[in-house]
Amino acid sequence: MQTIKVLLVDDHMLVLDGLKARLELEDNIKVIGIANNGIEALEQSKKLDPDVVLMDVSMPVLNGIEAAKRFQTEQPDKKVLMLSMHQDKEYILSIIQTGASGYVLKDVPAAELVLAIETVIRGGSYFSSGASQALYQVQEDEKEELTKRELAVLKELASGAANKTIANNLSISVRTVETHRQNLKQKLGIHSAAGLTKYAIEHKLI
Template sequence: MADPIKTIKLLLVDDHVLVLDGLQARLELEDHIEVIGTACNGLEALNQADKLKPDVVLMDVSMPVLNGLEATKRFREEQPLVKILILSMHYEKEYILSLIQSGANGYVLKDVSSEELVQAITTVHQGGTYFSSGASAALFTDTLTTKQKEPLTKREISVLKEVATGLSNKEIAQSLNISVRTVETHRQNIKNKLEIHSSAGLIKYALDKKLID
């Protein structure tokens, strides 16, 4: 018998009340999501999170008082266990990268379906990263069309396939009958050769090259 899905305690952050109301009404339809609070800016989000202890914060970027970028930096410093999922209308590569570098666990554009938003929340809560297709395209199109300086070896391709299916280094080592240290070395070599330095980017690359379904 499968274990029941753990309820996700969610804090919503947006400076538009109508957006908050709409998100709350939709997400509360999900059995495994509990909206425990809302906030209208980054500072209020930090204060609310300190009191309510959410698992995931779903946050806009363009907000008064303290924007989503600065709030994300502070969350990483003050409440590092909280997962941060950005929900934004901005799709510029530099904009998204700045949020990732600040510690966001995912980035979803506001044109996604409610089903995909639920999937994104669930994914980051489980320790993964999530980027909607529009965000991924903005991030990785330039990288994927850049010519590789060195081709991947057969072993590196094998490791990349395993990485793209979500296996841990230990699981990959067991699957390929190699040491964890060797897996770590291969992963770093893959990232350097492809000039892709995130798990989401490697997954997108593997999908585009049809290394995985």
């Protein structure tokens, strides 16, 4: 069984002690270090090479959101799992945009936190139930922002059609297709054809 090395990041020692004590009851999880803010987290991660960084959002010096962004650019191999009490959709959306692997509310049972760690280490993403509800609403809002023409272009792109084919199918110019394609990427925050296809599948557009 693979041992999952975890770095805990929180500015409250009582929280860190509680998390460490609970996680180390698991045979396959080992807490290899702690940090009190985002800067320490980045430094400790370089030294200790954890598999998962379990990090609070609200911290001094460098908060979890900014730290997660830096992990994405400086240490992209690290799985960052965010912890917070907040569950409003705008807040969660800002977490998603950092590239974090998951978001867990602090009031979840310990077993769910373990499940979240095990999920992200396998390459998945994990959002606890309260966060998932807000995330679903964010996705619905995003879908509603797309115009009918953008949705039509997205469906064509997801089916593998080239710009010229899409132009012919929709009776528009290739330049118009390219414009819609750029608008889709900008609105959805997705910058690859594969990403657009995945979005279309997840939202049952194809």
